[in-house]
Amino acid sequence: xxxxxxxxxxxxxxxxxxxxxxxxxxxxxxxxxxxxxxxxxxxxxxxxxxxxxxxxxxxxxxxxxxxxxxxxxxxxxxxxxxxxxxxxxxxxxxxxxxxxxxxxxxxxxxxxxxxxxxxxxxxxxxxxxxxxxxxxxxxxxxxxxxxxxxxxxxxxxxxxxxxxxxxxxxxxxxxxxxxxxxxxxxxxxxxxxxxxxxxxxxxxxxxxxxxxxxxxxxxxxxxxxxxxxxxxxxxxxxxxxxxxxxxxxxxxxxxxxxxxxxxxxxxxxxxxxxxxxxxxxxxxxxxxxxxxxxxxxxxxxxxxxxxxxxxxxxxxxxxxxxxxxxxxxxxxxxxxxxxxxxxxxxxxxxxxxxxxxxxxxxxxxxxxxxxx
Numbered sequence: 600x601x602x603x604x605x606x607x608x609x610x611x612x613x614x615x616x617x618x619x620x621x622x623x624x625x626x627x628x629x630x631x632x633x634x635x636x637x638x639x640x641x642x643x644x645x646x647x648x649x650x651x652x653x654x655x656x657x658x659x660x661x662x663x664x665x666x667x668x669x670x671x672x673x674x675x676x677x678x679x680x681x682x683x684x685x686x687x688x689x690x691x692x693x694x695x696x697x698x699x700x701x702x703x704x705x706x707x708x709x710x711x712x713x714x715x716x717x718x719x720x721x722x723x724x725x726x727x728x729x730x731x732x733x734x735x736x737x738x739x740x741x742x743x744x745x746x747x748x749x750x751x752x753x754x755x756x757x758x759x760x761x762x763x764x765x766x767x768x769x770x771x772x773x774x775x776x777x778x779x780x781x782x783x784x785x786x787x788x789x790x791x792x793x794x795x796x797x798x799x800x801x802x803x804x805x806x807x808x809x810x811x812x813x814x815x816x817x818x819x820x821x822x823x824x825x826x827x828x829x830x831x832x833x834x835x836x837x838x839x840x841x842x843x844x845x846x847x848x849x850x851x852x853x854x855x856x857x858x859x860x861x862x863x864x865x866x867x868x869x870x871x872x873x874x875x876x877x878x879x880x881x882x883x884x885x886x887x888x889x890x891x892x893x894x895x896x897x898x899x900x901x902x903x904x905x906x907x908x909x910x911x912x913x914x915x916x917x918x919x920x921x922x923x924x925x926x927x928x929x930x931x932x933x934x935x936x937x938x939x940x941x942x943x944x945x946x947x948x949x950x951x952x953x954x955x956x957x958x959x960x961x962x963x964x965x966x967x968x969x970x971x
Contacts, residue, residue, distance in 0.1 A: 610705045613637050613677040614735045618707070618742060620650040620659070621679050626794040626818055627653050630889035632710075632746040636663040636678040638671050641702070646670040654889070658683065660692040664699045672700035679739045681710040681732075682719045693722040703729040707739035711750045745892035748912065754882040758913040759895040759902055760791065761931040762957075768923035769899075769931050774807055776929075783955035784917045791915070793818035796890035797848075799881070801901040802828035811838045812896065813845050821845035822894075825885070827901065829876040831859035840866045850884065852876035879908040903933040906944065911964060914946060918958045 620635030628634075628651055636659035638647035647670070649662025657665075660682055664671055682692035682704070696704060704723055709732065710716060720730050740747065745756035762780040763769045770776035778785070792798055793814035804810060805826055812824045824839050829852040839847045840863075848869045851860075855872070863870050873880050878901070885893055895905055905911050916931070937943050946962035953959070 610677060610731065610734045613639070614679070614705065614707055614739075616648070617659075617677050617679045618735065618738060620648055621742060623650055624652050626796075629796045629891040630654060630746075630749070632680055632743045632891075634659040634678065634680045636660045636676055638663045638667040638701075639675045639677070640667070640670045641673040643675075646674065658692050661695050664695055664701075667699070673702050675703040675705060676701050677705040677734075679707045680743065681706050681708065681715055681717070682723070683710065683712075683715050691719075691722075693719050693726075696723065697726045697728065701728060703731065705731045705734055707733070707735050708743065711747050713750075744912075749886050749891050754879075754886050754910065755796065755890040755893045756913070757882065757893055757895060757905065757911040758791075758795070758915060759905065759911045760788065760915040760917075761896075761902070762917040762919065763931055764919055764921040764923040766922050766924060767930055768925070768928040770929040771923055772925040772928050774929070776808070779919045779921065779923075780917045780957050781919070781955050784919075784957045784959070787917075787954050787959065789813075789815045789817055792822055792894060795822050795892050795894040797823040797825050797885055797893040799825040799827060799893055799895050799897060801897045802826060802830075802833055803898045803900070804896070805833055805837055805839060807898075809834070809838055810896070811844070823848055823885075823888070823890070825850065825881070825893075827876065827878070827881055827897075829855070831855040831863070833859065833863075835862060840868055842867045850876060850881050877908060878905040878910040882910050899929065899931060899933040902931065903935055906932070906964070907935060914960075914962050914964065916960045917954065918960065920956055920958075 617635035617637045621633040624633055631651060631654045635650040640646045647663040647667030649659045649666060651659045660676060660678055676696060682696055723730050748756045761769055764779060798812045800810060813821045824845055824847040826839060826849045828849060831851050846869065848871060849863055850871050850873055853872060853874060860870065871884060895902060895911060945965035947965060949962045951958060951960050
């Protein structure tokens with residue numbers, strides 16, 4: 600029996616429920632994807648549901664089947680991602696589905712992981728299970744875009760965020776920037792950090808702002824705080840050096856002074872040397888650490904380099920109804936080296952939202968800006 604596209608609409612409401620369940624764990628499952636599952640008995644009644652809460656914990660299918668018990672036999676499981684067929688921290692979900700006596704599996708998205716990549720669906724077909732695929736596939740792909748991107752490119756999904764005035768300034772000419780945006784926008788940033796695995800800044804941001812870079816308790820553990828600094832020209836005292844609040848990784852170049860390295864080691868900060876201390880190399884390091892999605896909260900130079908090296912997929916700009924003025928005032932981006940308008944970065948899917956008095960604009964960079 601082969602996987603077929605569903606000819607009717609009956610699975611769509613249930614798949615929407617499974618996607619909603621998967622979203623409950625947003626920010627907690629890396630390096631795994633978000634997955635939700637719903638189990639129906641042979642009559643079509645809901646008998647079980649579940650979602651993957653954290654890496655290392657039971658997968659969505661296992662939780663939903665456990666809740667359904669014997670009522671699952673002869674029934675249907677609706678799941679947002681293809682059930683896995685390999686041994687990782689947990690046994691294969693395909694085995695659990697088959698052992699539960701499920702007659703039909705409805706899937707939204709095929710798993711891009713090479714260890715699965717259609718193998719889970721084939722395992723189910725070989726066991727005589729009916730397989731229907733592609734139900735709300737676009738929605739499922741969007742929900743797991745960070746996981747899919749990491750698997751396919753070897754880099755996390757990057758989101759670049761900044762706050763600026765209506766005249767495009769991120770700080771006054773003297774560097775003062777607190778606060779351009781209002782309390783509602785800052786609370787939104789905390790929620791955004793809670794959905795990311797790492798928050799990245801450069802050495803200039805550490806020197807100028809002494810940021811904390813946490814979700815303010817919205818996520819536990821807090822996301823990894825990352826400083827990219829070729830020369831380790833960093834202050835001796837900084838909020839980021841307090842590892843009791845959240846972990847910090849400092850990435851630096853080969854020529855970083857020995858005394859600067861020793862100061863970081865003394866306070867327990869994780870440190871990594873890179874031959875090419877660039878955004879692209881950093882993203883590969885973070886992918887190896889299991890990061891699916893990272894947040895760039897850096898200055899204009901590093902932000903431009905991240906865009907040029909294909910490390911940014913989403914943009915989020917908070918625009919405050921303020922005028923800062925000043926020709927030397929700071930802007931969100933440094934030079935991108937463009938000489939003609941047909942070279943510029945294109946944005947897609949523009950979305951706007953009010954955050955009290957501020958305006959949030961979000962968009963995705965054109966695929967042309969992604970080197971992978």
